Each structure stands twice: as structure tokens, then as C-alpha cells.
Amino acid sequence: MAFVRCDMMSQALQMNTSFLAVLPEDRPLETAPVVYLLHGLTDNCTGWHRFSRVEAYARGRGAALVMPEVQRSFYTDMQAGGAYYTYVSEELPRFCESVFRLSARPRQRYVMGLSMGGYGALKCTLRAPKRYAGCAAFSAVTDVSAYLEERRADPGPLGREAAALFGPRRAAPRQDDLFALAEDLPAGAALPPLYLTCGEQDGLFAMNRRFAAHLERLGIPFAAEYWPGAHSWDFWDESVRRALERFFAD
Secondary structure, three states: OEEEEEEEEEOOOOEEEEEEEEEOOOOOHHHOOEEEEEOOOOOOOOHHHHHOOHHHHHHHHOOEEEEEOOOOOOOOEOOOOOEHHHHHHHHHHHHHHHHOOOOOOHHHEEEEEEOHHHHHHHHHHHHOHHHOOEEEEEOOOOOHHHHHHOOOOOOOHHHHHHHHHHOOOOOOOHHHOHHHHHHOOOOOOOOOOEEEEEEOOOOOHHHHHHHHHHHHHHOOOOEEEEEOOOOOHHHHHHHHHHHHHHHOOO
């Protein structure tokens, strides 16, 4: 596998930014499945490569990995900041397809992430399901409204951060609320396979179960697995291994 760090000028963000890519060396890149792998709130684009064995898992499946940098943006076109949703869902894939000749076919494009990145992966998929062949979310912040509720009264950095993301009301609009996005899907809409995991000792476990129940009420197909675990790299490493095995079975 080739390991690449790429710095690019993003028009969506109006600044230079970085991403990491792990690319198969034994096949034409346009034939490889591509996984856009999203980091969590306190990580950056290096987290997945530093703290998990995802490169080894991808090598065994012949998959390319793209790991973008989004700071603490919640993969959102921010009210006061960069257009990170546009960057991750549109600009970055176009760049990778042009520069690295990665596949532009939706049937070869996947998105996965942990915590904030799990939220980002689900948002990308629910807003544009035809772009992806599969989505996996590990320990995701599935209820961003509940997350924001804890920060609305905070006069410090966390409160200011929520205002920068979603405006002075610190309330996520429907286009950024996973529960609302699921409700707004057209009847009979074709969704790619969804795979959810969360540790039973994770602080986000209850909201993950609520989101799974919401999908079930709406009749949206998904697979979910829960097992003992915390909000930790040990859990996410096993989650991404299972996700790659699920999506790229021999």
C-alpha cells in the first residue's frame, strides 16, 4: 500500500488543508473501492492511521482509504467558518478522482467515521444516498440536537463553537439533524447499506439506540451491533475491521 499525505487548496474552505490516503499498489486505482474515513472531534486526519490497524484491514480487502481533515466542524457548512460538508461530500472526492484516478462510481464509494465522524458519515449518506455504496458509523453523535443542548448555556469556548457551527440559536437545522434527515427521505428511497456500532459503556450509547429505534420506526433498513466497549480506539479498531469485512466480503 502507498501512503500519501496531500496538501491542497480547497475552494469550499478557502484555505489549504491536508488529507491522508492509503492506496493499493497492486491494481489500477480506478478499480479499487474507496472509503472516505472521517475522524472524531478531538482528532485530525492522522487519527485513523496512527491509532488503528485500518491500513492492514484495507490491504486485505484491496480498498483505498481517504482520511480528510475537518477540525471540530461537525462536517457542516458552518454559519461562521468553512463549508466542510461541501468539502468532504463534493470537493474532496472530485479532487481524489482527478489527481489519484480513484473511482468516481457511487457503487465503489463508501463513507465511514467515528463519533463526530460517524455523524458526518450518516449525514453525507442521508443527504445524498445515491453517492455511496455503503455507510458505517461507529459511536456516532447521532443526536446533534441533544449534543447542542448541553452547550447552549455555556458562555465559554464550547458555547461559542456551537454558535459558529449552527448560528446564534445553536440549533441544528433539518439538513444537519440526522433524525430529521431520516424522516425527510422520500418514501421508498433506495439507501445504501447502513452499519452502526456503539460500545455498551459509551456515553453515546443511549442516543445510538434512540437513532436505531427511529430508523426502525421509519422502516429504513440498517444493521447495528453493540458489544462491551467504551469511546475508545480499541472499540473503533474492531468496528472498522467488521465494517470492511461486511462491505468487502470475499
